[in-house]
Amino acid sequence: MLHDELLLLSLFSSDVQVILIKENSLYFVYCIGIMVRMNVLADALKSINNAEKRGKRQVLIRPCSKVIVRFLTVMMKHGYIGEFEIIDDHRAGKIVVNLTGRLNKCGVISPRFDLQLKDLEKWQNNLLPSRQFGYIVLTTSAGIMDHEEARRKHTGGKILGFFF
Numbered sequence: 001m002l003h004d005e006l007l008l009l010s011l012f013s014s015d016v017q018v019i020l021i022k023e024n025s026l027y028f029v030y031c032i033g034i035m036v037r038m039n040v041l042a043d044a045l046k047s048i049n050n051a052e053k054r055g056k057r058q059v060l061i062r063p064c065s066k067v068i069v070r071f072l073t074v075m076m077k078h079g080y081i082g083e084f085e086i087i088d089d090h091r092a093g094k095i096v097v098n099l100t101g102r103l104n105k106c107g108v109i110s111p112r113f114d115l116q117l118k119d120l121e122k123w124q125n126n127l128l129p130s131r132q133f134g135y136i137v138l139t140t141s142a143g144i145m146d147h148e149e150a151r152r153k154h155t156g157g158k159i160l161g162f163f164f
């Protein structure tokens with residue numbers, strides 16, 4: 001494993017990536033900086049999607065956020081996922097999600113476009129496979145909810161994502 005020209009060691013356990021390079025008999029340590037997660041909801045939904053495709057029964061999501069928990073609550077309410085457990089590790093938190101095998105696809109819409117009630121039909125046609133199948137998740141002044149509940153409450157909002 002040791003080469004005189006180049007030894008590359010990356011540590012990903014923390015938010016800082018450290019690279020150790022050995023040239024001749026000298027060691028050089030480079031600190032690459034802090035790796036920041038740009039969209040934790042997108043990471044969470046991608047993890048759920050990948051685990052569902054692989055046929056897993058559970059998936060671990062980290063970090064935890066209120067938006068992720070509320071999005072998962074909407075998915076659980078409609079039976080696309082099983083129950084989930086929030087684990088407080090005195091850091092960013094973790095969520096263990098039980099999968100039911102019913103979920104085909106879930107994803108995030110970025111940027112979070114404004115969605116008026118009159119535009120809801122257009123978004124449904126673009127994102128969902130059919131009229132009676134799947135849900136669009138919105139964040140509104142009344143909380144995070146699916147598009148059917150938003151229509152009943154006669155409120156618009158910003159689009160977070162979808163699942164079917």
